[in-house]
Amino acid sequence: MAERRGSDKVRVRVLRQDAFDRKDTRRWEEFEVARGERATVLSALRAIQRAPRTVDGRAVAPVAWETPCLEHACGVCTMLVNGVVGQACTSLLDVVAPKGRVSLAPLGKFPLVRDLWVDRQRMTDDVKRVRAFVGYDGATDALRESPAAQAERLLLASCTSCGACLEACPQYHQNGAYVGAAAINQARLVGLHEGGALDRGARLDALMGDGGIASCGKAQNCVEVCPQGIPLTESLGSVARDTSKRLLFGWLLGARR
Amino acid sequence: MARTRARRVVVVGGGVAGLAAALELCRAGVPVDVLCATSLRRSHVEGSPAGLNAALGDGDSPREHAADALRVGQYLASQARVLALALAAPELVRVVERLGVPLHRRADGSLLLRRLPGSTKPRTAFAGAATGLELVHALDAELARHELEPATDARGAKLPGEPLARRFEHWDLCELVLDGDGACVGCVAQDLHTMDVRAFRAEAVVLAESGPSLARGSASGVPSAEHALAVALRAGAVAQNLELQAFHATALRGPDRQHVLSELTLAEGARLWVPLDRKERRAPEDVPEREREHLGSPGELGMAATARALVRAFAEGRGIFDPEREVLEPLAWLDLEVHKRDAAELELRLGASFETYRALGPRPRTRAGQETLPYRGALKVGVAPGRCLGGLWIDFATRADGAADPASPRNHATTLAGLYAAGPVACSPHGAGALPGDELVGDFFGGRLAARAAAAYRAGSTRSAADQPSSTFEAPESAARAACEKLREREGDGEGSPYAIADELAQAMDAGCGPLCDDAELAALEATLAALAERLEATGCPDRASRANQAVPFMRHLGGALDVARLAAAGARARAESRGVHYKPATPTRDDAGWLRSTLGRLGASGPELVRAFASPFAERVTDAVDTSLVAPEPGPAAEPAVRVAAPDEAPRPAKKKKRAAKPADEEPSDG
Ligand code: SF4
Numbered sequence: 001m002a003e004r005r006g007s008d009k010v011r012v013r014v015l016r017q018d019a020f021d022r023k024d025t026r027r028w029e030e031f032e033v034a035r036g037e038r039a040t041v042l043s044a045l046r047a048i049q050r051a052p053r054t055v056d057g058r059a060v061a062p063v064a065w066e067t068p069c070l071e072h073a074c075g076v077c078t079m080l081v082n083g084v085v086g087q088a089c090t091s092l093l094d095v096v097a098p099k100g101r102v103s104l105a106p107l108g109k110f111p112l113v114r115d116l117w118v119d120r121q122r123m124t125d126d127v128k129r130v131r132a133f134v135g136y137d138g139a140t141d142a143l144r145e146s147p148a149a150q151a152e153r154l155l156l157a158s159c160t161s162c163g164a165c166l167e168a169c170p171q172y173h174q175n176g177a178y179v180g181a182a183a184i185n186q187a188r189l190v191g192l193h194e195g196g197a198l199d200r201g202a203r204l205d206a207l208m209g210d211g212g213i214a215s216c217g218k219a220q221n222c223v224e225v226c227p228q229g230i231p232l233t234e235s236l237g238s239v240a241r242d243t244s245k246r247l248l249f250g251w252l253l254g255a256r257r
Numbered sequence: 258m259a260r261t262r263a264r265r266v267v268v269v270g271g272g273v274a275g276l277a278a279a280l281e282l283c284r285a286g287v288p289v290d291v292l293c294a295t296s297l298r299r300s301h302v303e304g305s306p307a308g309l310n311a312a313l314g315d316g317d318s319p320r321e322h323a324a325d326a327l328r329v330g331q332y333l334a335s336q337a338r339v340l341a342l343a344l345a346a347p348e349l350v351r352v353v354e355r356l357g358v359p360l361h362r363r364a365d366g367s368l369l370l371r372r373l374p375g376s377t378k379p380r381t382a383f384a385g386a387a388t389g390l391e392l393v394h395a396l397d398a399e400l401a402r403h404e405l406e407p408a409t410d411a412r413g414a415k416l417p418g419e420p421l422a423r424r425f426e427h428w429d430l431c432e433l434v435l436d437g438d439g440a441c442v443g444c445v446a447q448d449l450h451t452m453d454v455r456a457f458r459a460e461a462v463v464l465a466e467s468g469p470s471l472a473r474g475s476a477s478g479v480p481s482a483e484h485a486l487a488v489a490l491r492a493g494a495v496a497q498n499l500e501l502q503a504f505h506a507t508a509l510r511g512p513d514r515q516h517v518l519s520e521l522t523l524a525e526g527a528r529l530w531v532p533l534d535r536k537e538r539r540a541p542e543d544v545p546e547r548e549r550e551h552l553g554s555p556g557e558l559g560m561a562a563t564a565r566a567l568v569r570a571f572a573e574g575r576g577i578f579d580p581e582r583e584v585l586e587p588l589a590w591l592d593l594e595v596h597k598r599d600a601a602e603l604e605l606r607l608g609a610s611f612e613t614y615r616a617l618g619p620r621p622r623t624r625a626g627q628e629t630l631p632y633r634g635a636l637k638v639g640v641a642p643g644r645c646l647g648g649l650w651i652d653f654a655t656r657a658d659g660a661a662d663p664a665s666p667r668n669h670a671t672t673l674a675g676l677y678a679a680g681p682v683a684c685s686p687h688g689a690g691a692l693p694g695d696e697l698v699g700d701f702f703g704g705r706l707a708a709r710a711a712a713a714y715r716a717g718s719t720r721s722a723a724d725q726p727s728s729t730f731e732a733p734e735s736a737a738r739a740a741c742e743k744l745r746e747r748e749g750d751g752e753g754s755p756y757a758i759a760d761e762l763a764q765a766m767d768a769g770c771g772p773l774c775d776d777a778e779l780a781a782l783e784a785t786l787a788a789l790a791e792r793l794e795a796t797g798c799p800d801r802a803s804r805a806n807q808a809v810p811f812m813r814h815l816g817g818a819l820d821v822a823r824l825a826a827a828g829a830r831a832r833a834e835s836r837g838v839h840y841k842p843a844t845p846t847r848d849d850a851g852w853l854r855s856t857l858g859r860l861g862a863s864g865p866e867l868v869r870a871f872a873s874p875f876a877e878r879v880t881d882a883v884d885t886s887l888v889a890p891e892p893g894p895a896a897e898p899a900v901r902v903a904a905p906d907e908a909p910r911p912a913k914k915k916k917r918a919a920k921p922a923d924e925e926p927s928d929g
Contacts, residue, residue, distance in 0.1 A: 018802060050754060061802055062799055074298075076295075114804065124296075124297075124401060132398060134398065135399075136356050136399055137355075138284070140348050142367070150360070157357075160298070195357060196357060
């Protein structure tokens with residue numbers, strides 16, 4: 001039984017660094033944890049937190065990572081599992097470490113906080129840049145919407161800002177201008193809402209600016225990695241069409257706005 | 258100290274209540290700082306799957322909504338708050354809709370309302386199975402908009418470089434700052450990235466953090482947990498009804514936590530049962546109907562009674578037998594056999610509930626061993642703590658005619674002047690049980706009301722935090738900084754880590770303060786909790802890092818959680834009756850003569866203590882009396898059956914031919 005499952009122990013290699021400006025402390029450390037029933041990468045990290053000792057017997061600081069929800073709702077435990085974007089809370093050890101080994105590293109496209117913990121602040125900044133908000137005006141009268149339109153928005157709204165799409169995107173860089181698929185999807189979502197449709201012009205202008213939709217290289221990696229199954233390429237395409245229309249006819253609309 | 262020239266209000270917590278408060282302040286032109294121990298989009302403990310209740314349906318009315326809520330709360334509610342919520346809810350749902358939350362629709366484009374257990378009418382609007390999460394996302398984006406607007410001073414002049422809203426993500430509350438008269442004029446918080454400790458000047462502070470969670474082991478990953486509650490208690494605030502703890506009966510055991518499927522599955526027609534045979538080895542679908550004990554539907558009293566039925570069944574020797582380990586587990590089968598319903602429709606309504614489960618759970622299998630969609634098999638579920646109905650005592654203003662007065666600075670005021678509370682950190686309006694779907698709309702309402710009250714307090718106050726000498730802030734700031742450093746450098750005697758203490762805390766609460774409580778067990782629990790608190794004091798910090806040190810806030814929160822747990826246990830022991838979520842087999846019925854009142858607790862000089870009355874900024878004497886002036890209490894439910902402990906080898910009782918215990922499918926979709 002134990003043999004068929006590989007081993008009941010798993011070796012977890014973690015790429016660590018003490019702080020964003022301490023590149024000199026970058027190192028791999030290896031830990032051993034029990035492979036519990038349906039244990040995940042998150043279970044492994046929690047076990048390490050409780051007894052932070054490397055395989056060569058050194059007592060070390062607990063590994064830092066961000067983990068508010070533990071249940072696949074918040075997206076912050078997204079990291080590189082064996083070099084691939086994944087979420088710690090849903091990566092089963094039986095799947096990611098069938099041979100008893102797994103490596104964990106922080107996402108590379110966000111500023112590092114410590115160990116596996118990264119700072120996603122920029123995702124909020126980019127939402128502001130493309131003005132992906134409704135601009136609620138205090139109205140309280142009822143809206144009408146077809147069930148199909150609602151279902152479409154519900155899917156687009158399920159983004160957790162995990163950053164996987166940005167990590168996988170060849171055009172997105174930590175210090176680059178491109179805002180990436182998540183912010184553009186958010187902008188499309190807002191545009192589909194009656195309230196958000198009001199601010200459409202300003203939003204499209206922002207999306208046409210530096211780091212906007214034109215930076216998308218159509219690699220389509222984003223849609224492959226999105227854990228929420230959001231049709232990101234559709235969102236990118238839809239925003240691209242809207243911005244080109246505005247480019248062509250914008251001066252007409254501009255006269256009215 | 259955080260610099261500002263604007264007279265700001267500080268909101269602590271970025272969930273629905275906190276963001277609602279922040280936006281309401283922005284709309285009123287009051288500059289706001291939002292502090293949150295996580296990033297804002299992550300501040301939600303659960304996704305609030307039920308939705309938002311509002312009397313929007315044909316033939317429904319806010320009065321009926323309030324009547325349902327009062328019944329489910331078993332008349333321990335604040336009737337004024339419940340009525341105000343029911344009256345405000347329809348408009349609040351319109352606001353939610355306008356904010357862009359994709360609420361489900363009927364074919365004609367109007368809102369689709371569903372009927373949840375305890376409600377007499379369909380009145381819950383919802384967005385998938387995570388309405389709360391959707392609302393947090395929408396509110397967060399709106400806050401981002403206000404971060405681009407400038408703040409103005411008292412004369413309306415723009416303050417260059419000072420945005421109307423500022424967000425401080427990954428900032429953890431350490432202390433409240435009180436002036437010489439005991440009024441709250443700010444707070445001290447720690448940046449969890451750099452570990453800097455800073456004071457924030459505030460005209461008022463609105464606490465909008467979570468309620469007891471670390472103390473209940475329900476979400477031990479949440480970094481902030483019930484910390485704001487503990488900080489307020491330490492500053493002298495009073496807590497109310499902390500013993501009133503809801504439990505879910507439909508928690509899937511995940512590897513790292515329990516995943517609550519919520520009452521939705523039951524509302525959609527699922528049934529909960531245990532095999533009568535304590536060594537049942539057959540697959541659930543092979544156990545015939547007459548060899549099952551149905552644990553009933555959530556019924557009138559919500560999930561609490563169902564959770565108790567499960568606990569009772571296990572105490573009587575029924576559960577799910579694990580043939581591999583040869584043990585009986587305190588679990589039941591949740592049967593999702595709902596073939597008659599449209600699978601795609603169910604996926605829409607329940608899909609998000611099952612997401613984690615799909616990623617992690619053992620798939621239910623058909624007899625042929627094929628995996629099925631969760632809607633067709635049976636799932637193993639157990640009991641897990643839900644939300645605490647108690648929290649910080651808050652004031653509420655009513656006008657002479659009994660209606661709420663939304664402009665009053667009294668609303669949501671705590672026992673400390675200038676300190677407001679909303680959301681799970683505050684005592685809920687609902688009493689001893691809440692309608693599913695009332696919590697979320699209640700948090701939204703409470704956040705807005707607390708913000709208006711804080712703005713009124715700010716406008717009416719003759720002094721301003723800006724006039725306070727900087728020493729008012731410097732002293733607590735350096736004290737908090739020293740405390741953080743001391744914690745970080747603390748050497749332990751090697752006996753256990755704070756994480757082990759947290760696990761023990763959760764286990765102790767589970768064993769001593771669960772859905773059925775007993776005085777002797779509660780007394781033992783109180784002793785255990787006191788011992789854990791002592792042990793924590795002697796525990797060393799497992800991490801010495803001077804930046805991004807997660808052990809320091811964890812230990813700080815754990816200390817607070819122990820205080821909260823001790824008050825909850827004391828309250829549970831005091832309440833010698835059964836009411837709503839609170840149940841004691843020794844006193845199995847409601848006792849209106851003795852206990853139609855709240856428990857009030859605070860941290861005294863010698864530890865947690867219960868009181869019968871106290872003074873607040875707006876009233877000299879507040880007592881534990883409960884207002885029943887709007888709706889007179891109806892009689893409570895009959896005592897539930899006592900635990901009947903079976904001899905270990907007793908043969909299974911043959912089931913009497915039962916009426917189907919649960920008929921939620923019939924109750925439900927008047928919405929279709
Ligand atoms: S779009 Fe998908 S991959 Fe990108 S941040 Fe959102 S959830 Fe993550």
